[in-house]
Amino acid sequence: MTVIIEDLIRRADPIDLFGLPTIDTVSSRRRLDQILATPVRTAKIRRPGVIAVGLVAAVALALVVLQILPSPEGRPSPAAAAFVHLSRVASKMPRIETPRPGQYQYTKSVSVNSIEYVDLLKYPFHVNYDEQRQDWVATDGSGRLVETWSDPTFPTARDRSNWLRSGSPSLTQATVVETIPRGTKATAPIDLWTLPTNPTKLASMVSSRSIEAGPPGTLEDFTQVGDLLRATFAPPALRAALFKVASHISGVLLIGPTTDHLGRSGIGLAIAQTPSDPALGSSGLFELIFDPTTSALLGEQTLAGSHPAQTSTSGVSALSGFVVTSWTLYEVSAVVDSTTAVAPAHASGHEQ
């Protein structure tokens, strides 16, 4: 049998075109509605008259942001108070070294990640791995990425059973080593030094998705603030402002003292995710864990429960009945001189 290699590559396309969404599906229509609801960016025009209009628009946007923030009346929520505390801590932290030309920000993290193996014999199964990730990033976005996967385990007996029915294929995952070219336009890293340190301005940029694109909603607000706080080398004033922005996001729960999977103590703050199964009333949380003494983000995790989190009279939410479904911990973050150099844990803003 003779075949053309191109035909064989076409047949290797992993996507089932017939399973792709069309505009007629509910999810596609909902996404379109969400996109159409996002603000439209207007071009910068420098004519004086238009600048005046622009100023009015900026003030209006700020007022809108202030309107969506909770009323200042009454006491702040326990979560807001925790964020304000972290803001104070962050503002007093010394500025951390940032990469100079030829240097890289090195970050080492570990997480639990799940992989679905798809067998053409129709016995899919999931395997959990400990994933260690090392990332070297220069200020222009160039760098190197190394990911290793170890300690495979089956989440359920059914996964193991399907693995056996698939012929017990090897679960070894090759180490991923990737050299990254410098970023341009959309792939360029966010310039943390150009972001405002005024919380109101910063809140308006987060909520208008002008720093990072994304869907509307408080979950995305919380996620984007977390994204920006993940960078330990962000200026202290910016980190302090980000915590203040977070203090105004509604629906955040104070989980209270939390121990991460490396045994480090932190403050847990979480927000509800879309219920994974509304019919069953199940609920999920996305939690960020901060070091209360340095404000560093120690880790993050997702949790699933069969009912919403219970909040005590003290305002701290209890997570009894919840299970951790995934987690990531940040072990090391430091400036190094090459894409092969690593830093010890004590060089990090993450250690305790």
Add this chain to the structure above:
Amino acid sequence: MIDQRATDFERAYSLHLRAITAYVARRVPRDEVDDVVAKVFVVAWRRFDEVPTPPEDRLWLFGVARRCVAHHLRSSLRQGRLRMRLVNEISVVQVPPSHNVDHRVELVLMAMDRLKPLDREALRIVLWDELSHTEAAVVMDCSVNAFELRYRRARNSVRHAVENLTTNVAGKESSSFANTALFVEGQAP
């Protein structure tokens, strides 16, 4: 004015949703596809004044999708985003060869995994996303000549790798590989 903009955007969204979703789904884990597709169209909506008129809008969207995918995979922010989904937090890999399937397809995937990222992208964008070589060159931001060279190199690498893998496996297992793995030179689309 705004209504017209929304109408025009909805037309583009309807027309290109499947192609862009397929492009993204071929490159990012399944549970992250929706996020990336949404970002592509949010960028398009916010910059709709810059989007070329049809049919050039299709290539423009592919260009945005390519940058969004690259950003998504590359970003140091990815680490946290990967973890924020409660369910379906999965990526997909292929199980090594088993019986009753066309093993050559799996060998092709293995061979493609070994290519340099840009070489692999050259094959995917033409043979899976069905862009012409000229269109692919635009999306990949290179000359058509450069793209042709990259495409041919990638295609030949896969062909040779599959032939070698087939020979090795057939030698060890005396399976049906040996009778099914003769290739002829492919023709450029």
